[in-house]
Amino acid sequence: MNQYPFTYSKGPCIICDESKEDGVRINHHFICAHCEKEMIHLPISANSYSYFVQKLKKLSC
Ligand SMILES: [Zn+2]
Numbered sequence: 001m002n003q004y005p006f007t008y009s010k011g012p013c014i015i016c017d018e019s020k021e022d023g024v025r026i027n028h029h030f031i032c033a034h035c036e037k038e039m040i041h042l043p044i045s046a047n048s049y050s051y052f053v054q055k056l057k058k059l060s061c
Helices: 033-041 046-060
Strands: 023-026 029-032
Touching: 023 033, 029 033
Parallel strands: none
Antiparallel strands: 023 029
């Protein structure tokens, strides 16, 4: 099983733009627990993965 090197923190989610208390921080970007679950439930391949990667790229500009 994958061990995600994420640390738990608070912040506005980069996926849904809502401030949540539960979630993970990836490269200084916060993803709430809800969106994190979607990431985990969806296969990390093709569409779902690139969707989140594009979200991350958008914020790193
Ligand atoms: Zn979210």
